[in-house]
Amino acid sequence: YIAWGIGAFLIAAWGVLRGNWWHALMLNQAALATQVRLLRDDLLAKEYMFPNSDWIYRPLWTYEVEAKEAKLNFYLYSTNCELFQHSKTPADLNYGWQANNWPRYLVWDNYQADFIQRAVGDSSDIQQVGPIWFSTSAKEMPKLNGQCIAVFDVTPVRSSFYQIFSADFDYYIPEVCLSFLQDIQKISDSYCHTMLWKRKRDIGTRAHPKYRNYTQKLLDCQNVVGVDPEISAVRVIEASSLVISMPFTSTALIARELDKPSCFYDPTGMVYKRDKAAHGIDILCGFEELASWVKAKSETHPVSPKASV
Numbered sequence: 001y002i003a004w005g006i007g008a009f010l011i012a013a014w015g016v017l018r019g020n021w022w023h024a025l026m027l028n029q030a031a032l033a034t035q036v037r038l039l040r041d042d043l044l045a046k047e048y049m050f051p052n053s054d055w056i057y058r059p060l061w062t063y064e065v066e067a068k069e070a071k072l073n074f075y076l077y078s079t080n081c082e083l084f085q086h087s088k089t090p091a092d093l094n095y096g097w098q099a100n101n102w103p104r105y106l107v108w109d110n111y112q113a114d115f116i117q118r119a120v121g122d123s124s125d126i127q128q129v130g131p132i133w134f135s136t137s138a139k140e141m142p143k144l145n146g147q148c149i150a151v152f153d154v155t156p157v158r159s160s161f162y163q164i165f166s167a168d169f170d171y172y173i174p175e176v177c178l179s180f181l182q183d184i185q186k187i188s189d190s191y192c193h194t195m196l197w198k199r200k201r202d203i204g205t206r207a208h209p210k211y212r213n214y215t216q217k218l219l220d221c222q223n224v225v226g227v228d229p230e231i232s233a234v235r236v237i238e239a240s241s242l243v244i245s246m247p248f249t250s251t252a253l254i255a256r257e258l259d260k261p262s263c264f265y266d267p268t269g270m271v272y273k274r275d276k277a278a279h280g281i282d283i284l285c286g287f288e289e290l291a292s293w294v295k296a297k298s299e300t301h302p303v304s305p306k307a308s309v
Helices: 002-018 027-038 061-067 110-120 159-165 174-190 209-218 233-238 251-257 287-300
Strands: 047-051 071-075 104-107 125-128 148-152 194-198 224-227 242-245 262-266 283-285
Touching: 002 027, 027 061, 047 061, 061 071, 104 110, 110 125, 148 174, 148 233, 148 251, 174 194, 174 209, 174 262, 174 287, 194 233, 233 251, 242 251, 242 287, 251 262, 262 287, 283 287
Parallel strands: 047 071, 071 104, 104 125, 148 194, 148 242, 194 224, 242 262, 262 283
Antiparallel strands: none
């Protein structure tokens, strides 16, 4: 390995002098791949799991473990991977997905299987495994009584950070996110429901100031209970009677798996109601549609037995 390292360093250095900068750029990845190649097979795992957080780039060393007959799994713990569809025409694939070449993909359902197939073709092994659970913590759930509506939004980030994403559809912005929360709070209050609100994660000062200011006021409402972001969505859904999610977060699918009435709510009416990214979950547009849905589901679904725990 030392002999390889000396030779690789000299090649990378000479490449930089000649303008072949990619040798130096890939040197650290080539070093990892060489380590794997030189290791005995019994020092390597038999199976590796990679989440879709790193969905564009496949490390070079994974080709070495694949050559040693180790299994590689690329699992999609999130279902919010597709661009918004604006009409009957399916949305384009998000940047980078077509560059994927993992040998096996673990997906939630046939909708996500279709998405992966459109991205990488028919050659890869795509396995439908149902909801892929995420982590939780030992923190206790708040004390609850009566009917609860689990609410899952998307935190808008500061404008300076948001520009990095180059979004083709400005949806996860303060105006939309605040309308989402405001409408649900009013409706849940009118039906005497507790709004059980959980953020995906605490991103601190990266969150947009308008969002941070509003959510502080939201928690002062008598019918709103905030849930620590470290508590899993599963536990929140189990303690609720109804579930409302912002398009197109995976919590709506988890709720369906747990037999809870579930919908996506779009306060703007911009989201195409038959968007495949919804995975068959109803998309409700506007205050009136959501109010009617909450009223109907509240009458047909009694208080969750775990809501008072």
